[in-house]
Amino acid sequence: MTTPTKTATRRGALKTLAGGAAAAALPLWARYTHAQSAEPIRIGFQQHRTGIGAAYGRWYGRTTEAAVGLINAGGGINGRPVEIVAEDDGTDPKRGAEVVEKFANQHGCDVGFGTLFSHVVIGSAPRAGELKLPYFVVSEGTHVSSGMLNRYTLQPGITDVRSQVISMAPFITETLGKKVTMIFPDYGFGYDHRDALAPAIEAQGGEVLAKIAIPPSETSFTRYFPKIPRDTEVLYHVMVGPAVLTFVKELGEFFGGQGPALFGFIDSLEAVAINSPGLDFLEGSHFWEGMCRHQQPDETAHEAFYREAVGVDARGASVNDPADVSTYGHMFGCWETLHVIKAGMEAAGYRGPQDRAALIEAVEAMSDMPQSREHPQGAKRFNGKTHQVFGHQFISQVKNGTLMRVHTTAIEDSLYPDMVDYTTQAF
């Protein structure tokens, strides 16, 4: 049997010609041929609407909405409006990869954006790389700068755990104590803390006595606490998940007013009011904050503008519901990342998916970002080789139930040698 070869027939040629003519005549078609299209720029927003990251997802959503509103009010990107296509990933890595696929193949998004939980980032980034979809994460994980991911994944709006830890370790050892025990969530983000803290504390002449991992889906915590060694001077705690309020409450009940000094990441308290019943014991303890939840006396105009735009009051709660406390220490990352996307697209003259590589190169070329309305958290320095941004870190102390900033680290304190050069990878 022979395979019939396709030959051009008169009928076929006529069909093709007719189709082509019809397509060319369509007025809709014509819009795409112009460089300055009125089509919106579509940003796929991978949102943790459900699952263990739901509280973050809610506020990442509100911040994104506010930032896009501001960008659109200012004329959009390259004169085109920005449209957010939000998809729930259930804070689940497998679902995350599927969401990235939907962005690229189904929704026709220009970029993917907004993922926080590190296991979702690590699960989704390889797919984004395969689909050649620029993937702007807002995660804090060191997975971007460690070289674990790919050229299509960038973190230009929020600093990573390693830089946070090394810049704050001197404060911990000098102010609180040298014998540290750490409690961290048992997954990617927690491992960044685990791997970064011990070397940073040892470099200051201190020592990490014990490392206690707790699954982020845990609901009861007291049984983990007896592993804290008796001679601990500082308890370094960072916890995420729906039960963080239970975590801090049980921590207070466990120590009962005694015990080591506490140094926490605000993650342990994100979306939780600090004056919740049972949290009085936090008075005097220290927290890392990505951005100060409670309004500081020296708040900058940029930050005040941002605070109002995202609808958050002086206590860091929603202006509509004081019980709805924000994830203020992290969500600024969405705001800043969206402005980096805008700046990158404008620098690259971005027209459509054919310019994705140019967009990444434009972001890679960025370095210093001064504090501004676009960067209300503070000045930043982007490292194009490692795709990671560096910035200031804040340490706050609970005074009369309010988080007051007591220390700000310099950008230089948070730098570390490059672990990867993504610019050498092919697109």
Added chain:
Amino acid sequence: MDLGPYLVLATLEGAVTAAVLALTAVGLSLVFGVMRVVNIAHGEFFMLGAVLAWWVATSVGGHPALGFGAALIAAPLIVGALAMAADMTILKRLDYDPERTIVATIGLLYIIQQLTLMGYGPEARPVEAPFNTRLAIPWVEHGPEGWQMIWPWGLGTTTYKLAVIGAAVLILCAVWAVMARSRLGLVMRATQADREMAMAFGIPVERVYAITFGLGAGLAALAAVLIVPIQQAHYLMGADPLLLSFIVVIIGGLGSLPGTVLAAVLIGLSDGIISVFFSPTLAKIIATLLVALVLVFRPQGLFGKRAT
């Protein structure tokens, strides 16, 4: 922490787990014993109890004890009524066929879970305990000045946790009294022993089934109301109690109430102690291994009767 205080704390934590687990598992065991229905949605009735407790407590307002007290009564009743409705509209129409009811309750699990997500949202919300004072436990230690009493940090519990243990014991006694001493218990036991014979004697078996299913779900909801001031109400919180309840019920013997209570104490305490000394993951591994061993060597469970 030293071994002694460690063990005391582990036992206390384990006792709270055991108390809540016993209530939840007794509900599951009751439903299986009387109706021969494996209720996969049991964990969701537990979750629903916690969520309703939050809802009732916040609607009532005022002193925390008021809201909590109202929740303690209302939540199990509402959940029980819902479960009875589910029994009459779904399980009854499947003629309580063992395989089909499993599939139906899996469906019920997802329906309850997703409806809660849509109505209540994905947040974890706290219910304030009616009372909660930390009780420090002293310890005797041999120091440089001989034996002396110390108050080590970490060694303590709260009045509320002790109250949970006490309440669980009371409720279990009440369940036992109902089953062994009341007319309702009598007809439930008769239905359990032989459904057709019970019917022949004029026992309204379908009504007994509905009440049993409601009672089982209500017990799970009650356990959830007790635990919700310690943990928080969250739409995914039903998975763990379901798994642990099945472990307990299989070890104790399906349908045997004393076996269930004993297995709950065993699993709860071992979970507490193994979690504190080693890791909570290891505790779950050992509990699941125990289930496998029981299934291999004593498939009817520790207290179950071999099917004839």
